[in-house]
Amino acid sequence: MTTYDYDREYARISRRRVLKGAAAMAAIGIPAPHYLRHARAQTGPIKIGFPVPLSGPYSSEAQDQARCAQIAVDMFNAAGGLKGRMAELLVRDDKLNPGEAATRTQELIESDKVNFVCGSLSASVQLAVNNVAKARGVIYNSISQSDSINEASDFSRFTFHEAMNPHITAGAVARYLLPKFGKKVAFLTADYAFGWEMVKGFKRAGEQFGIQDVIEIKHPIGQPDYSAFFPRIQAAKPDILFISNFGRDQLNSIKQANDFGLKNQMKIGVSVLLYIQRLAGGGQPFEGVIGGANYYWELEDTVPTAKRLNDAYRKKHNTVPSDYAAYGFAGIYGLLEGVKKAGTTDTDAVIAAMESMKYDAYKGEQSFRKCDHQAVQSVLVLESKPDSKVKQKVDTCNIVAMEKGGEDRLRSCKELGHG
C-alpha cells in the first residue's frame, strides 16, 4: 500500500523554496549598488587584516612578520591613533596556500570588516589575496617579494607593493659583484617563477658590466642534494656563482657548495641572503656569501628609524627583527601613514595619500611609484661573517653596500604594461 510521502513532498517544496530564495538573492546581490561594496566602518577601530603562512615551512618568518606588524600598530596607537581611533591587527593563517588565503581574505573583508589588508609571503598567495581585495575595493599592501604583482594584469589602484622584487635585489647584488669579482657567472636556479625572476634581474643589471653566462643549471624546488651539479659548475670555471633559490634550498645548496670547496674557485652570491636560513646554517657554510636584503639590524648605527624599530622590538622580544619581519612592520606602517595623511580611512583618500606621500619606516625615505604602487626603497648588500668574527648570535653579516632607492632600479612602467 502506498502512503503519501509527506516528508518527501515537504522536502521537495523546501528545496525548491531554497533555490528560489538563492536565485532572488543572487539577482539582488550581483548588481549591488556601489555604496554596499564600500560599506566599511568610518568610525570605531581601524582594522587591518594580516594573512601570513603561520603554519608550514615559513612559519618562523611569518610569525616574526606578525610580531613586527603588531609593533607598527602599537606605535600608531601610542601616538594617539587617528583622532582617537585606534588600529587593530587581525592576523590570519593562509597556510601558504592561495585558496586558503583567498578564503581568509574574504572572511576578513566580509565578516571582520577590515579597512585594509596587508601580508603574504609567497608570490602565488599574494596574487590570490590581491584578487579578492581589489574585487571588493579594499587596499592591499603586499609584503611578498615577487615581480608579478607589479604587472598591469595583476595591478589595480587598490594594490600596493611594499616589498622589493627579485629584480631590485638581484640587480643590486649584480652591481656589487661584477665589478669586484669578474664577468663570468654560473647560475644555479630553482626551477620556478621566483628563481627565473632573480636570474633575469641579475642578468639585466649585469649587462652594463659585460656579463658572461658560462653555465645555467635549473633544479627542482626542494632539491636535497646538489652534489651532482657542482662538477659541471667547476668545469665551467666561473668567477661568480649566483644561486637563485629560497629557504631550505638556499641553505642546502650553500652548505654543499661549501663542502665541495667551490668557495676557493668562485665567489658565491644570492639574490636575498635570508637571515633565518643563515642562523639555521651557521657561520661556517655561509662565510663570505654575498646577498641582498631589505633590512639588517645593524642599520640602527646610521639610520634613526632602524633604531626605532629595533628598540621597540628589543623591548618586547629581547632580540632584533629579521629581514622578513621588518617587511611586516613596513607594510603596516605604510598603510597607517597613509591613513594619518588622509585624515580618514576612506579608501580613495588613503590611496591618494599613499601615492603622494614620502615615508620613513625603518631604513630611510621611501615612496610609492604612481604607475604600479611599488615602494621605491634602498637595498642592502650583505656579506655573511665567519663564526670567528661573530660577537653575538644575531651578528651574522656585514653591510657591504647600500643602494639608494630609485625608479631607475625598477623595471619601467611601460615594460610592466602600464600606459
Next chain:
Amino acid sequence: MTFDLFLLQFFTGLALGSIFVLVALGLSLIFGLLTVVNFAHGQFYMLGAYAGAFVLAWTGSFWIAFLVVPLLVGAIGMLCERVLVRPLYGRGIDYPLLLTFGLGLMLLDGVSMIAGTEGVPFDTPAGLTGAVNLGLFYFPKYRLFLIVVTALLLIALWLFLEKTSYGLIIRAGALDSEIVQILGVNISRIWLVVFGIGIGIAGLAGLLAAPMRGVFPEMGIPVLVEAFVVTVVGGMGSLVGAVVAGLLVGVTYSFTAFYFPQMAQLSMFILMGVVLVLCPRGLFGRAGVLG
C-alpha cells in the same frame, strides 16, 4: 665528459647512494622480517639527525654522537615496536602501515613543536672538512668518510647475519617464523631487536646526512620516498637488493644530474619503472613476500 669527471660523478653517486642504502636497509630489514611497511622510517632518520645535533651540543664530539645516536634512536624504535606495533601483528599489512604513517606525522609535529620549524645548524665535523686530493680530482672528505662508513657498516651487518647464531635465528625467522617459534625461539624478542636495528641504522643515516643536508623537521620526507624506490628496485625484503639498488639509484641520479639536471629527481622513478617491467619483483626480490 672526461675520465676524471666521470669518476667524480661516480663517486658523488656512491656518496649519495650510501644514504639511500642505509635508510633502505632498515626499511627492508623491518619489512622482510616483520612484514611491516614502516612509513615512519623517514622520521626516525630525522630523529637521528636531531639527536645527533643535541649530543653534539652537549658533548662537543661528533664521534660520541656517532656511537650514541644509533643506540638512542634504536631504543626509541624498540619502544615504538613494543607499545604500538606489536598489538597489530597477524592482522595483515594494512594496520601497521597506517599506524606507522600516523606515527610519522606525530614525530614530525612533535619535533617541530619542541625544536622549532626552522632547523638547527650542524657543521661538518672538524677533521672531515675540506676536500681530499684523490689524484684525478678533489672530493669532499666528508663524503668519502660516508662511503667508507657505509661499507664498514655493511660488512659488520653481513658478519652479524651470516656468522653469528643470533643472525642465524634472524635469517631463519625471515624464512619461516612459525617453525622457528615451534623450535622454541621467542620470535617477538627477535622482532623487537630487528626493529631496533633497522631504526638504529636509519637514525645513524640521519646523523651522517646532517652535515650535508642540514637538520630540519621535514628532512625525512624526501628520504622516505627515495628509500621506498630503492627497496622496490632491490626487491622488498632483500638486503643485498637494498645495497645494490641504493648504489645504483645514487649513481643513476648523479649521472642524470650531469646531463639533464631537471630530470635528475625523475631518473630514479624511471629506473624503478624499467626494473619493474624487466623484473617485476625487483632485482633480488622473492615471491609471495606481501602475502
